[in-house]
Amino acid sequence: MHNCPQDARAxxxxxxxxxxxxxxxxxxxxxxxxxxxxxxxxxxxxxxALAQLLAADGHAKPTKSADADxxxxxxxxxxxxxxxGKAKKCIFIxxxxxxxxxxxxxxxxxxNELNGKPLPxxxxxxxxxxxxxxxxxVLLGSNRKFKQHGKSGMVFSDYMPHIATCADDILMVRSxxxxxxxxxxxxxxxxxxxxxxxxxxxxxxxxxxxGSESQDLPGYVVLSAGRGTSGxxxxxxxxxxxxxxxxxxxxxxxxxxxxxxxxxxxxxxxQRQGLDVMRExxxxxxxxxxxxxxxxxxxxxxxxxxxxSSAPExxxxxxxxxxxxxxxxxxxxxxxxxASRGGGPGQYKQFATNCLLARRLVERGVRCVSLFHASWxxxxxxxxxxxxxxxxxxxxxxxxxxxxxxxxxxxxTLVVFAGEFGRTPLGENRGGSTNITGRDHHPFAFxxxxxxxxxxxxxxxxxxxxxxxxxTENPVHIxxxxxxxxxxxxxxxxxxTHRHQGLDxxxxxVAGKVIxxxxx
Numbered sequence: 001m002h003n004c005p006q007d008a009r010a011x012x013x014x015x016x017x018x019x020x021x022x023x024x025x026x027x028x029x030x031x032x033x034x035x036x037x038x039x040x041x042x043x044x045x046x047x048x049a050l051a052q053l054l055a056a057d058g059h060a061k062p063t064k065s066a067d068a069d070x071x072x073x074x075x076x077x078x079x080x081x082x083x084x085g086k087a088k089k090c091i092f093i094x095x096x097x098x099x100x101x102x103x104x105x106x107x108x109x110x111x112n113e114l115n116g117k118p119l120p121x122x123x124x125x126x127x128x129x130x131x132x133x134x135x136x137x138v139l140l141g142s143n144r145k146f147k148q149h150g151k152s153g154m155v156f157s158d159y160m161p162h163i164a165t166c167a168d169d170i171l172m173v174r175s176x177x178x179x180x181x182x183x184x185x186x187x188x189x190x191x192x193x194x195x196x197x198x199x200x201x202x203x204x205x206x207x208x209x210x211g212s213e214s215q216d217l218p219g220y221v222v223l224s225a226g227r228g229t230s231g232x233x234x235x236x237x238x239x240x241x242x243x244x245x246x247x248x249x250x251x252x253x254x255x256x257x258x259x260x261x262x263x264x265x266x267x268x269x270x271q272r273q274g275l276d277v278m279r280e281x282x283x284x285x286x287x288x289x290x291x292x293x294x295x296x297x298x299x300x301x302x303x304x305x306x307x308x309s310s311a312p313e314x315x316x317x318x319x320x321x322x323x324x325x326x327x328x329x330x331x332x333x334x335x336x337x338x339a340s341r342g343g344g345p346g347q348y349k350q351f352a353t354n355c356l357l358a359r360r361l362v363e364r365g366v367r368c369v370s371l372f373h374a375s376w377x378x379x380x381x382x383x384x385x386x387x388x389x390x391x392x393x394x395x396x397x398x399x400x401x402x403x404x405x406x407x408x409x410x411x412x413t414l415v416v417f418a419g420e421f422g423r424t425p426l427g428e429n430r431g432g433s434t435n436i437t438g439r440d441h442h443p444f445a446f447x448x449x450x451x452x453x454x455x456x457x458x459x460x461x462x463x464x465x466x467x468x469x470x471x472t473e474n475p476v477h478i479x480x481x482x483x484x485x486x487x488x489x490x491x492x493x494x495x496x497t498h499r500h501q502g503l504d505x506x507x508x509x510v511a512g513k514v515i516x517x518x519x520x
Contacts (some may be wrong), residue, residue, distance in 0.1 A: 011462065060385055075244045075299060076219050078211040085490025086454030086520070088412040089362040090206055092370045093397065094191070095342070095389075096229040097183065097377030098419035100142075100439055101447035102468045103386060106174050107146040110466035111425050115141035119426065123469065128181060131379060131430040134438045139428030139467065140436055143383055152458030159390035162398035162419075168275050169401060169410065171455040171518055175462020175471045178443045178478050179419050183377070186420035186443065187231040189478050192239070193507045200239035200498075201247070203368035205507045206489060208238075208245045209496045213365030216310035218248040218303065221366050223354040225252070226343035226374035236370055240500040244296040247370060250311075250357075275301055313362055317353075324403070328352045329395040337388040341375045352396035359403050362413050376419055379428050380438035403453055414453025414488055422446025425467045445471045448481075454488045456520045479512035487514045 026187040062177040102108055116138050124134045144157035150167030163170075180186035185195035192199040200208065204219040212219030222236045229235055236247030279298055317325065325331065334348040351373055358369045373393070378385050397417065421443040427436030445464045451457065463473035485492040486507065493512055497504035 030456035076207070076212045076297065076303075076342070078213055079209065081210060081490030082492045082495055084492050085488055086411060087414040087452075087488040087490075088210075089366070089409075090203065090414045090416070090453070090485075090489075091358045091362065091400070092191075092202065092368065092416045093393075093418070093466045094187075094229075094235070094370060094372050095376045095417070095419040096226070096231075096372060097375035098186075098421045098423060098441065098446070099376040099389070100290045100378065100382065100386060100423035101421060101445075102425060102439070103142045103144045103382065104159060104238060104390070105155065105157060105172060105447040105449070106464060106468055107144075107157070108142065108425065108466060108468050111139060111468060112141035114139045114467065119469075129424070130181060130441045131428055132424065132426055133429050133432055135446065136432055137426045137429050138436070139425055140439065145371075150458060152460070154458065154460055159387055160394050162394045163401075166398055166401045166451065166460065167452045169405065169457040170449050171451065171457060172447065172449045172460045173462055173476055173481075173518075174197065174445075174447045174464060175470060175474050176422075176446045176448055176476050176478075176481065178446075181421065181441045181443045183230045183420060183441075184234075186441075187229065187235055190418065190420045191231075191235050192237075193273070193479060193482055194509055197234055198239050198505070200235055200241045200245065202485070202507065203236060203247050203370055204238040204241055204245040205486075205496060206491075207367045208241050209486075209491050209499070210367060210489065212367045214367075215365075216303075216306045217361065217364055217366050218307075218315065219249045219366060220245065220368045220370075221361055222247040222249045222370045222372065223357060224249065224372040225347050225350040225354055226372070227340065229374045231373050236374070240505065241498055242292045242296045244299055247368075250315075304485065310364075314364065315357065317356065320356065324356070327399040327403070329399070330356065332395070335388065335391065337384060339385045339388065341358055341377060341385055342389050342392065344376065347373070348392045351392050352399075355396035355400045356403075359400055359407075359409070362404075362409060363407075367478075378438045379430065382438040384470070392509060404452060412453065414455070414485070415451045416448065417450070418448035419446070422468075447471065450518075454520050455518055459518070461515075461517065476515065477511065479508045480515055482508050483512035484515045484518055488519065 020288075077512060102111065110242070118136075118138050124137070127134070143158075144159060146155050146157050147164070148155055149164040152168050154164075154167035154170060154172055156164035156167070172238075178186055178189050180189050180195050188195045188197070188199065191201045207219040220236070233249070236249070238244070238246035264386060278301060282294050282298050285291075286298070317330075318433045330349055330352045332348060332352075334345065354371050358371060361369045373389075376386070376389055401410065401415060404413050421441055423439035424442040426439045426440065429436055461474055462471065462476060464470065467473050486493045486496060493506060493508045493514070497506045499505075
């Protein structure tokens with residue numbers, strides 16, 4: 001609790017009036033205890049920041065001192081990193097359900113030799129599976145063909161020919177492991193550090209730590225395709241951080257954000273007047289309650305007003321060349337597939353469009369963009385459905401990497417391509433079935449890759465055993481991944497904290513180490 005001076009309550013009835021004139025607002029602020037004033041406004045926009053918002057909309061003219069104070073208290077204002085980091089933006093492509101590393105990045109000839117053989121009981125005795133019946137489970141080889149690519153000789157399967165052309169820009173990690181073997185807990189671990197509800201996700205922590213360079217778009221934007229993730233909005237939540245740092249989900253049709261457009265017959269001038277009244281009422285309530293969520297609400301209303309012009313411009317691709325649209329494969333023919341896991345028809349175009357929108361968003365200063373696609377949970381029909389999903393993702397993701405590089409953005413944009421865990425070398429025999437065509441969840445060893453943002457391209461890090469069951473070299477826990485990711489942005493994961501329930505909470509919890517070998 002803050003110590004309140006006797007005259008603190010004077011701010012309540014006067015705050016709305018002060019907001020009308022930034023000079024008066026600053027004079028009043030300086031007349032009172034500056035520490036108290038900024039302490040109460042520090043979570044949100046405060047008097048000076050609200051005056052800055054008015055100025056941005058043409059309702060007032062800010063002074064240099066108003067600009068400086070606005071930067072000090074605006075929750076989305078750019079903030080300095082702990083040290084110089086190469087990464088400035090993040091595009092996190094999340095493959096919900098978890099793709100099979102054995103069929104994409106980590107070839108296992110020995111597994112093919114042992115196809116149809118059981119594992120020794122000692123290897124499975126104390127292991128929990130989601131669906132496998134271990135008494136009758138046997139190993140399942142891969143039908144994929146693997147080749148080396150680039151000067152680095154990085155290995156990809158025939159399902160990813162386009163991404164393979166970017167091998168020398170990619171850091172491939174084959175030795176990831178997690179503590180969770182079911183989807184939602186594992187997704188929370190990958191994106192929030194621990195398998196619990198109510199935690200801030202990676203994009204929220206980045207925006208909280210560094211702010212955003214965009215004035216007219218959210219600092220953290222979420223794009224989705226497929227049938228929807230099992231984790232839902234918990235995967236882009238701000239948790240216990242102020243809600244301004246939550247991911248904003250952009251829709252796939254109509255207004256990018258629901259109710260962004262004015263109702264028919266509502267003039268912009270009338271909407272502006274309504275927002276002014278709403279802001280004044282909220283500001284009075286904020287002065288009384290000192291609740292940071294009220295300040296976040298004020299900022300959200302103002303941002304939404306500015307987004308009415310910026311968001312439609314963002315999703316209008318008419319200024320993109322036909323060459324760019326073709327490179328991302330936005331209008332390519334989508335093959336038929338008898339499966340529902342990938343989300344049904346239309347996902348090829350939607351996913352490709354999201355990749356292009358991700359580039360447009362980071363160009364416009366958005367700090368973090370998350371792309372979600374569900375589902376890669378191939379318990380059966382693995383070859384057909386994994387092939388279909390890879391066909392969807394391979395071309396546009398490769399185009400995104402090349403587009404960012406050509407525009408000089410890849411060096412400062414970290415691109416992550418990951419699922420929540422891996423897939424078993426054992427074939428899934430749910431219900432004792434002998435028709436084995438898929439793989440179960442495997443948290444003990446899986447792969448992900450990153451590119452740009454200061455990572456060491458062309459490096460394959462870590463290794464697994466001959467069948468892909470266990471890690472044999474350089475194990476990487478989820479918390480290590482997060483610590484290193486923050487390090488690339490110039491953030492010390494031990495210092496990026498937020499006081500919550502009496503503790504200085506952080507993304508990496510009580511664990512995590514920076515893997516220096518990943519840093520270029």
